[in-house]
Amino acid sequence: MADEMKDPAQRRFEALRGARRLLSGQRPQTLREGLAGLAEAPYPLDSRPDVYGDGVVEELERKVAGLLGKEAAAFFPTGTMAQQAALRCWAELTGDRTVAMHPLAHPEVHERFAYAQLSGLRSVWPTSARRIATADEVADFAEPFGTLMLELPLRDAGFVLPSWEELVAVVGAARERDAVVHVDGARLWETAPHFGRPLTEIADLADSVYVSFYKTLGGISGAAVAGPEGFVAQAKTWRHRYGGQLYQQWPAALAALAGIDRELPRLDAYTAHAKVVAAALAEALAGVPGARVFPEPPHTHQFQLWLPFAADDLTEAGLRLAEEDGTALFGWWAEPGLPGLSCTEVTVAGPALEWTAADVREAVGRLLARL
The missing domain is CATH 3.40.640.10 (Type I PLP-dependent aspartate aminotransferase-like (Major domain))
Structure with missing residues (x-):
């Protein structure tokens, strides 16, 4: 009950920070880590702002x-x-x-x-x-x-x-x-x-x-x-x-330059692995009526996942999986159409490259068990 009383954004931040494995998106940073990351930019930090x-x-x-x-x-x-x-x-x-x-x-x-x-x-x-x-x-x-x-x-x-x-x-x-x-x-x-x-x-x-x-x-x-x-x-x-x-806008500019250097060279790998992740999700959810990966295969390293459960239940099950098992699968869920049919966006980035198709299928089974 204590976890459920936390600010939802803070609870999610802590759950993703504490997870051993993260499938969708990047691991969130603290303010201190974000400041340290600005030094990665290909720009002389001794320059004036x-x-x-x-x-x-x-x-x-x-x-x-x-x-x-x-x-x-x-x-x-x-x-x-x-x-x-x-x-x-x-x-x-x-x-x-x-x-x-x-x-x-x-x-x-x-x-x-x-x-x-x-x-x-x-x-x-x-x-x-x-x-x-x-x-x-x-x-x-x-x-x-x-x-x-x-x-x-x-x-x-x-x-x-x-x-x-x-x-x-x-x-x-x-x-x-x-x-x-x-x-x-x-x-x-x-x-x-x-x-x-x-x-x-x-x-x-x-x-x-x-x-x-x-x-x-x-x-x-x-x-x-x-x-x-x-x-x-x-x-x-x-x-x-x-x-x-x-x-002054130097923090945003430095972070952008760092991101261009860091992420652009990785996008080919992200997109290729998104196809592996999407196929594994589709296989793991084949027995769930109404479940769908869209588009399949993905066109980029991001795609939608639809499941026939309430958004609040899916979000809570995902947070529990991250908090109790150290496995974070998805972010927030929403019900953009029919009630009880929920959608989330999956972003395959650096952390997801460590996941095999078998890892995805096994983790999805543990999520479904919590619903």
């Missing part, structure tokens, strides 16, 4: 522009602000305030409709299927739009991606309509193994790209928008207007 975006922040911007093959990049304190600025800039440059996106895209689900409330933009949906729109859906869509926004991968649909040929075709369809293409690439870093292309070639399809530094890379916070120099300069103007011109 940044002031209003110079110094280490400019170094990070140059690094991101190079990785994505773009002329310039701008650092933002949050992805929501970055998306807001990017879409607003394209609306001004194209003269069209309509953005074609997916109803499960991040601005629709997780940003409180900032694009509409703050910038007066409107969205249209070429498709509502759990995938990005096809070239035909974009080409034949009845309403005009100035910007096509593609979320790669589409997180709330299950971290799904099109094939490379489908992506090229949908971008081409937007170009035929004289629309610009903006990629919500919060997790773009992890798409290269699926597409079999370098990041520069993927980003080259778009006029602008947004990337996150804490998703995939494990940074503290922050994001960047990359694109043509003039567009990025305009985005920086809106960054200032939206309150994103912070006096």
Whole structure:
């Protein structure tokens, strides 16, 4: 009972910290460990701190522009602000305030409709299927739009991606309509193994790209928008207007540089092992009606797992497994659709590489026994 009375976030933090094995995500750090990790960044720590975006922040911007093959990049304190600025800039440059996106895209689900409330933009949906729109859906869509926004991968649909040929075709369809293409690439870093292309070639399809530094890379916070120099300069103007011109941002910038160095080289291994983990989960849950891994196989190192149990029961069983057995399988569960049908997101990162398929199957059996 004492464990159940704790603050839920603190209890989960302690359970994951104390677990011997962790399947999904990275082991959480204390504040002291986070501070020590900043020293891993490939940047001289004897340098002066940044002031209003110079110094280490400019170094990070140059690094991101190079990785994505773009002329310039701008650092933002949050992805929501970055998306807001990017879409607003394209609306001004194209003269069209309509953005074609997916109803499960991040601005629709997780940003409180900032694009509409703050910038007066409107969205249209070429498709509502759990995938990005096809070239035909974009080409034949009845309403005009100035910007096509593609979320790669589409997180709330299950971290799904099109094939490379489908992506090229949908971008081409937007170009035929004289629309610009903006990629919500919060997790773009992890798409290269699926597409079999370098990041520069993927980003080259778009006029602008947004990337996150804490998703995939494990940074503290922050994001960047990359694109043509003039567009990025305009985005920086809106960054200032939206309150994103912070006096110092060196902790976030250092953590981002460290994450780029540490995590980018590992993503191929993470994605390959995600297929092993997903297959083992599907096998372990084959006898549970309604259980599903989606997509199978995963398109990135992240995927969804659906189980026919209440979210609170699954979360409690998982915490008990971590506290009593030292085995942490999943994070929080939610019921995004029918009550009693719950979903969690599985992220295969460094700790999961130690797990064999047999380890996964055995641990899932112990979780089910606690339900």
